[in-house]
Amino acid sequence: SAVISQKPSRDICQRGTSLTIQCQVDSQVTMMFWYRQQPGQSLTLIATANQGSEATYESGFVIDKFPISRPNLTFSTLTVSNMSPEDSSIYLCSVLGPRWGTEAFFGQGTRLTVV
Amino acid sequence: AQKVTQAQTEISVVEKEDVTLDCVYETRDTTYYLFWYKQPPSGELVFLIRRNSFDEQNEISGRYSWNFQKSTSSFNFTITASQVVDSAVYFCALSAPNQAGTALIFGKGTTLSVSS
Numbered sequence: 314s315a316v317i318s319q320k321p322s323r324d325i326c327q328r329g330t331s332l333t334i335q336c337q338v339d340s341q342v343t344m345m346f347w348y349r350q351q352p353g354q355s356l357t358l359i360a361t362a363n364q365g366s367e368a369t370y371e372s373g374f375v376i377d378k379f380p381i382s383r384p385n386l387t388f389s390t391l392t393v394s395n396m397s398p399e400d401s402s403i404y405l406c407s408v409l410g411p412r413w414g415t416e417a418f419f420g421q422g423t424r425l426t427v428v
Numbered sequence: 429a430q431k432v433t434q435a436q437t438e439i440s441v442v443e444k445e446d447v448t449l450d451c452v453y454e455t456r457d458t459t460y461y462l463f464w465y466k467q468p469p470s471g472e473l474v475f476l477i478r479r480n481s482f483d484e485q486n487e488i489s490g491r492y493s494w495n496f497q498k499s500t501s502s503f504n505f506t507i508t509a510s511q512v513v514d515s516a517v518y519f520c521a522l523s524a525p526n527q528a529g530t531a532l533i534f535g536k537g538t539t540l541s542v543s544s
Contacts (some may be wrong), residue, residue, distance in 0.1 A: 346531045353521065355536045403471060410529060416463065417523070417532050419473040 315340055315408050319420030326396055326427050333392045334423045336406035341386035347379070350422070359404075362389045367389040396427045430455045430510050432522050434535035442543055449505045449538045451520030457481075460524040462496065462503045463532060468516040476518075479503065510542045 315341040320375040326332050336345065344363055348356040357398040360381055382390045394402050403422045410416055431454040441447045453462065470490040477487060479496050487494045491508045507514055517539050521532040 342529075356532075356534045358531045358533075361531060406472070407531070416475045416478050417521075418475075421472050424471065 314416075315342065315410070315416055315418040316335055317406060317408065317420040319406055319423055321423055322421060323424040324426070328397050328423065330396055331392055331394045332396065333390050334384075334404055334406075336389045336391070336420055338387045338408055343386070344409065345383065345389045346407040346417075347381065347391045348390075348405045348407060352401065356405065359391070370411060393425065398424075398427045400423055401427045406415065418425040430457075430486060430521075430522055430524055430533050431499075432533055434518075434534035434538050436538045437536070438539045438541070440541045440543065443511060444509050445542075446506060446508050447510050447540065447542075448462075449518050449520075449540070450490055451503045451505065451518070453499060453501050453503065453522050455522060457524040457525045463521040464494065464503075465519045465521060466503050466516045467519065467537070469530065473519075507540075512542050512544050515540055515542045525538050 320335045324332055337361045342419050344361055346361055347359040350356045358371050359372045359374045359379055362368045362383040364379045364383045364386050370376060378394050380392045390408060391404060403424050405422045406420045407417050435462045436450055437449045439447055460481045462479045466474040466476055477494055484496050484498055493506045495504045503520060517537045519537045523530050523532050
């Protein structure tokens with residue numbers, strides 16, 4: 314199994330500012346995924362981050378708003394830029410097991426509140 | 429298109445009752461995986477089960493059981509003799525190949541409240 318550490322675990326931010334969330338995995342993984350969970354809602358995939366290439370964003374999410382870095386096989390960051398109260402959500406990073414179809418491992422999430 | 433539907437938004441039961449959480453999925457892929465996750469109030473996602481599309485055997489793990497039926501594209505989850513600690517949001521998810529990778533597609537979740 315993979316152990317994922319996410320920082321910060323929670324934050325309260327002022328609108329118009331940016332927050333960078335870090336995700337560290339205890340093993341090398343090819344793909345990392347970033348999800349958003351708005352209050353009372355399900356998880357929605359923001360983007361897939363591959364090491365050495367641009368992240369692939371899902372419909373409705375753009376790089377200017379959610380820039381992602383993936384400098385190596387164990388680390389990724391997601392930045393929430395120019396925040397508004399609508400960005401208040403839990404943000405989770407995730408990796409898959411070594412073979413497709415094995416369970417997905419999740420970080421503990423970053424609970425973001427924008428005021 | 430791939431989609432997971434959990435039609436039950438909220439379910440409330442009394443301890444020791446049995447409860448079934450429904451999950452219906454859509455995919456054109458012949459090879460796929462289905463998952464159930466539990467999200468307690470603390471917020472972390474707890475993996476419960478994974479089932480591949482070629483294995484229709486039902487599974488039982490303690491008080492939990494899962495019924496996978498490809499004919500109806502359903503993967504239902506039953507908790508027997510529910511307990512207060514079962515109170516959580518339960519997500520059904522689908523993993524199938526796509527261009528970007530194999531991220532999970534989640535249903536909207538079912539909030540289960542078990543009262544004593």
